[in-house]
Amino acid sequence: MIRTENLTKFYGEIRAVYRLNMEVPEGTILGFLGPNGAGKTTTMRMLTGYTTPSFGKAEIAGIEIQKEPIKAKRLIGYLPEVPPLYPELKVRSFLEFVGQVKGLRGKELKNRIEEVVEKTGLEKVADRLIRNISKGYRQRVGIAQAILADPKVLILDEPTIGLDPKEIVEIRQLIKSLAGKRTVILSTHILQEVTSICDTIAIINEGRLIEFGKIEEIEKKYGSASLEEIYISAISKEVKA
Amino acid sequence: MRNVWAIVKKELKIYFSSPTAYIISALFVLITGFMFYVMVSNFSILSVQAGNNPYFSSRLNLNQYVYSPFFSNAAIILLLLLPVLTMRLFAEEKRQHTDELLFTLPLTNTQIILGKYIASLVVLLVMIVATVPYAFYPFFLTKPELAPVLTGYLGIFLLGAAFIAFGLFASSLTENQIVAAVFSFGILLLLWLIYWLTYVSSFLKGFLKYISFFSHFDNLARGVVDTSDLVFYISFAFVGLFLTYAILEVRRWWR
Structure with missing residues (x-):
């Protein structure tokens, strides 16, 4: 591969x-x-x-x-060392941008965003500006954009x-499940x-x-x-x- | 094309979610509006004074006394403000490490550049259109010629488009927004003023006149549309975008 x-x-x-x-x-x-x-x-x-x-x-x-x-x-889905996020965007519109560029459209895009938001546990912050969310959440947004288009x-x-220990366990499980x-x-x-x-x-x-x-x-x-x-x-x- | 559109949307969201675009547009409308007000007032004083003098009053013309200097001044304001609008386009991507996403997404450099360029042109268009309400006000009172006003608008748009292309290039050179803004402002100012050399020396006179913004803008501000001026602005913008492209290609080897 x-x-x-x-x-x-x-x-x-x-x-x-x-x-x-x-x-x-x-x-x-x-x-x-x-x-x-x-x-x-x-x-x-x-x-x-x-x-x-x-x-x-x-x-x-x-x-x-x-x-x-x-x-x-x-x-390829890629999460660099520093999660590449635009602080001025909301989590959801950031994922929309990445999804559009990766070729997702309309309903498919919406569904995929909902799916990864759920998978990465971002429901609570999905409509907040990236600038205002914690480091752990930012890392998750970084993972969410990487897996968004099912690479x-x-x-x-x-x-x-x-990440804190609980988040580490969650993210590891997520990676395993992927x-x-x-x-x-x-x-x-x-x-x-x-x-x-x-x-x-x-x-x-x-x-x-x-x-x-x-x-x-x-x-x-x-x-x-x-x-x-x-x-x-x-x-x-x-x-x- | 869809990818370009995705970048345009992203850039516009960023522009309008921070105060930058609002402040720049508001200042542009405020300053040019102020100038316009002073020029119109001055013109009306002149008209009253000229009332007794048929020769002078026949030569008073709103286009020449108000619109032409108004567009020239608006151009200077754009020279001051647009480098601030464009400074973050690539510099901020590098500083925030978002370039590592941008350049690993399935996007070509051309799409990235066009997306960012078009987004800035949209902001420029908003700035320019925002001046229309007051700039067309005199049309309710008297009968200025419409065509020179429209070419004046075309002129400042093309000039702004050229400035933005250069600002984009400046932003691709550094991760420091201030450096990008100062660099593009400085070089554009120099290009604006370079025609001064033609006053003191005949060396490369034609060339210097050609590459100076001033000589090209003068025609458009007076309402004269010369193809060579249009070609100049468009080629200048093209060169700016091309240089940006070259920088992005070279940078792939160095990061």
């Missing part, structure tokens, strides 16, 4: 992501792990077409995002950051989140992919260690140039 080939991004001299090769089959929930500054966000930005790679390519369902950006972007691929950059036919990539620092939601993990450090595979397989490879131990030993490996 998602395939990258030598995906690379340089910012001047700085190597953010280097020759990243990854193949994520349909229906996978991938936990994307790595220290701060490892290149997780940059990778996600390249997958969603926000940033152009320095070289290499990324494909969504066989469509190369650089060559046919509109076609590829139609398949095949969901890319979530730290979706539970800044799985199934969808392919989800989820970056996070909370390893517990990975074990509870994901079936596959990718660990990157200094822009290189260090580990990639099903959780059970990786656990086997590391002699049934806990995910925490696996993570620490993976990122302390010498990164090859």
Whole structure:
């Protein structure tokens, strides 16, 4: 479903992501792990077409995002690290805007908005200005816009950051319930989140992919260690140039 | 086209949910209305004084003494206000991180630019139409020529459309709204005044005259429609939009 080939991004001299090769089959929930500054966000930005790679390519369902950006972007729901919300708009009209651009019309648009509002628990704030709602609600609006058009691929950059414990549990359940036919990539620092939601993990450090595979397989490879131990030993490996 | 319309609606909602668009439109109507009032009053004093002088009174003409300077002044007010209207268009998207949504939605850069441009043109149209009630008031009292007034309106609309296109470009350069406003105001002012050079030097005289807003607007304010002036405004707007497009394309590599 998602395939990258030598995906690379340089910012001047700085190597953010280097020759990243990854193949994520349909229906996978991938936990994307790595220290701060490892290149997780940059990778996600390249997958969603926000940033152009320095070289290499990324494909969504066989469509190369650089060559046919509109076609590829139609398949993606994306929640960036900072939820991209217009504070001057009401929650509902923000979702209307996103839905229209994603090709939803009339009744279908209305129904979908009601559906995601309910799913993300936004009923109470749906007619309020985004400026006036709490951080937890903003994060939910961010998730609501990502899942609005029922995308095949969901890319979530730290979706539970800044939420209270109850909200975290709710959002995790939501993400789990969204799985199934969808392919989800989820970056996070909370390893517990990975074990509870994901079936596959990718660990990157200094822009290189260090580990990639099903959780059970990786656990086997590391002699049934806990995910925490696996993570620490993976990122302390010498990164090859 | 539907995508463009979705952006137009979003931008208009943002414009009219914050005080910016209201304040800019209100100030525009207030200042131009004030100027219009002074000019009409002045004209009526002149008319009374000219009553005894058939030669002078035959030369008094509302179009020339009121409408033409009125449009010229309105143009200056637009030069001051429009950079404030356009400053947030891209700068604010970057600051609020909403650009990460905008540029990952299935939208082309052309659609994004057109949507934002059309939304600002709508606000400009509202500002201009809001002056109609007082600007046409003299038509109830006397008989000014209609055509020059209409071309004057066309002139300030086209001029505003050119300013907005440049303001959009300025906004795409930075995430700081103030920088965007100051930059577009400064460059537009310079382009307005650049014809001054032709007074002191003949170097590139034709070219400088051509790229100066002033020389083009003068004709329209007097009610003279010259195709070359229209072509100038439209090409200026087009260049502004094209530069914005180029910036958006280049930025994809740098963010």
